[in-house]
């Protein structure tokens with residue numbers, strides 16, 4: 001079905017993203033897997049191309065388009081390559097960016113945003129802790145006032161870009177007596193004494209992304225590094241959740257659509273019992289089912305993208321988009337593996353990696369259960 005949400009400017013931008021990926025990324029995909037991270041060269045090249053500053057005003061080195069459809073185009077094209085690219089780049093340019101643009105002082109903007117846009121100051125966001133991620137308001141990392149500084153203690157886990165990040169947005173408890181209303185966001189430089197990283201975590205999929213534990217042992221952070229308002233970090237995080245969920249949804253669906261397209265071609269080429277395996281009625285009907293599911297879902301996601309451009313995407317509609325696309329993606333990819341037969345279980349086949357990569361989308365950034373809990377609450381239940 002023809003999609004209506006993009007105009008020629010978006011498509012020209014898409015062409016530049018594709019060209020960048022062919023030139024700078026695809027030749028190095030196996031190196032990314034071996035390194036368990038994206039090299040700094042990648043970030044700097046993406047910065048030069050203007051991909052990291054889509055949310056950032058020009059005066060700080062960005063190209064603020066003021067139109068989320070450019071973010072969506074970038075996310076779609078990255079997702080067609082693999083899941084790790086939109087995850088790592090998305091954390092930096094789509095998830096951390098709004099905090100650094102909308103909640104910072106002039107001095108902070110000047111300090112962080114030019115390097116952020118250039119790929120020289122790589123960022124991450126640390127919300128989840130070893131004791132739990134779903135119940136964010138219960139986080140245990142503390143920040144205690146000491147003169148003009150704060151002393152941070154605690155740890156974070158599963159942090160995307162965590163191993164390489166130069167600056168991490170850390171959610172810490174500043175008022176122990178207040179649960180959700182006692183959390184503050186701190187921008188913590190990786191060079192601070194007492195800040196350390198664990199190893200790059202050994203994941204089931206997305207080998208190319210670095211995911212790490214972070215530890216804070218009496219880390220002294222100046223008051224000037226608070227992002228947003230004191231004790232208002234939880235509300236700040238909730239404010240930017242629709243964009244995070246929408247980015248996940250765009251990724252999930254674009255990734256599933258790409259692998260499905262490749263699988264359809266495979267079912268045309270692969271023969272059994274003297275015919276293409278796609279011609280068996282079971283497989284033909286299955287593929288018809290999957291293509292329909294992807295296209296119908298695309299219509300909802302496109303509406304969400306347009307709503308977000310108007311500032312009207314609700315956290316609940318974004319939650320629907322996130323869990324539904326994660327489910328569709330995982331269902332589609334499981335069938336794609338099955339249609340590849342034994343090759344579908346071989347890591348050298350894209351479909352096998354894609355299937356492993358996708359499993360986490362039902363867990364991260366708010367699990368499917370948490371999304372349904374929120375939707376249920378919105379129904380008054």
Ligand SMILES: Cc1cc2nc3c(=O)[nH]c(=O)nc-3n(C[C@H](O)[C@H](O)[C@H](O)COP(=O)(O)OP(=O)(O)OC[C@H]3O[C@@H](n4cnc5c(N)ncnc54)[C@H](O)[C@@H]3O)c2cc1C
Nearest residue numbers: 125126127128132133134158159160363364365366367369
């Ligand atoms: C690869 C990867 C990258 C990540 N990147 C980041 C990152 O960059 N920054 C960051 O802060 N976090 C990150 N995360 C963390 C992720 O957001 C959390 O894993 C997720 O929110 C779930 O938290 P948890 O793992 O502690 O599970 P838990 O909260 O312990 O949940 C365990 C299970 O219980 C279920 N559950 C919990 N509460 C309820 C409830 N009320 N009703 C029903 N079921 C419930 C959950 O759905 C889940 O199935 C990442 C995780 C992964 C795996």
